[in-house]
Amino acid sequence: MNDVIIRTENALKTYGRGPAATHALRGVSLAIPRGSFTCIVGPSGHGKSTLMHLLGGLDRPTSGSVEVDGIELTDLANSALASLRSQKIGFVFQFFNLLRHLTTVENVETAMMFTGLSEKQQAARARELLAQVGLSEKANAKPSELSGGQQQRVAIARALANDPEILMMDEPTGNLDSVAEAEILDLLLELQGQGKTLVMVTHNLEIARRAQHLIEVRDGRLCQAA
Numbered sequence: 001m002n003d004v005i006i007r008t009e010n011a012l013k014t015y016g017r018g019p020a021a022t023h024a025l026r027g028v029s030l031a032i033p034r035g036s037f038t039c040i041v042g043p044s045g046h047g048k049s050t051l052m053h054l055l056g057g058l059d060r061p062t063s064g065s066v067e068v069d070g071i072e073l074t075d076l077a078n079s080a081l082a083s084l085r086s087q088k089i090g091f092v093f094q095f096f097n098l099l100r101h102l103t104t105v106e107n108v109e110t111a112m113m114f115t116g117l118s119e120k121q122q123a124a125r126a127r128e129l130l131a132q133v134g135l136s137e138k139a140n141a142k143p144s145e146l147s148g149g150q151q152q153r154v155a156i157a158r159a160l161a162n163d164p165e166i167l168m169m170d171e172p173t174g175n176l177d178s179v180a181e182a183e184i185l186d187l188l189l190e191l192q193g194q195g196k197t198l199v200m201v202t203h204n205l206e207i208a209r210r211a212q213h214l215i216e217v218r219d220g221r222l223c224q225a226a
């Protein structure tokens with residue numbers, strides 16, 4: 001098995017054209033080890049989210065290559081890219097992106113819509129995932145009835161729905177107090193122990209310190225890893 005799970009070669013991302021163009025990434029080459037906890041750090045506006053979106057196939061580079069598990073993403077049609085994403089990668093976004101009108105268990109089920117599982121199987125799997133993140137008793141609560149840390153756990157349960165090998169998170173502890181943050185970090189390290197690769201954008205240096213692999217982005221380029 002290849003011990004690099006994600007690789008980029010000179011990945012470049014420019015938004016817009018001409019004088020209005022923003023050079024968000026100016027040529028990034030990196031390799032993320034399989035099973036690692038990797039943190040992406042750097043100042044605001046310097047390209048961290050853009051990089052995470054390229055690594056997860058949510059967006060395509062303007063030039064250069066991105067490879068996930070040996071598959072070159074730039075060669076894939078949109079439908080094949082979407083299918084690779086849903087099989088291999090779970091995403092957790094900064095503001096959780098939970099659907100307000102759905103219960104906790106229904107929010108987790110939304111990630112399984114295209115998996116071919118029956119409704120009953122989806123519900124069972126969703127409850128299993130909620131148990132895994134310690135939220136069984138909140139299955140029927142709406143997001144507005146949950147704390148920030150609990151909502152974050154729902155977002156993580158949803159990201160795990162299809163048992164992805166890679167979990168990508170953009171500032172997952174951005175809105176949490178230090179206790180909730182420590183709980184999420186414990187949960188993430190437990191998932192790493194189960195073999196998942198974690199890629200996290202964070203401003204939190206305490207968390208970044210726990211990562212085995214640090215990627216620092218400045219002005220669209222990588223700095224020497226600290």
Ligand SMILES: Nc1ncnc2c1ncn2[C@@H]1O[C@H](COP(=O)(O)OP(=O)(O)OP(=O)(O)O)[C@@H](O)[C@H]1O
Nearest residue numbers: 015016022024042043044045046047048049050051
């Ligand atoms: N969809 C877009 N269209 C145009 N410009 C964009 C787009 N997304 C990001 N940018 C620009 O690209 C640059 C990098 O943005 P990015 O979101 O990657 O930064 P970031 O490091 O994640 O910042 P933050 O820490 O504030 O989240 C910024 O100048 C931003 O304004």
Ligand SMILES: [Mg+2]
Nearest residue numbers: 048049050170
């Ligand atoms: Mg960002």
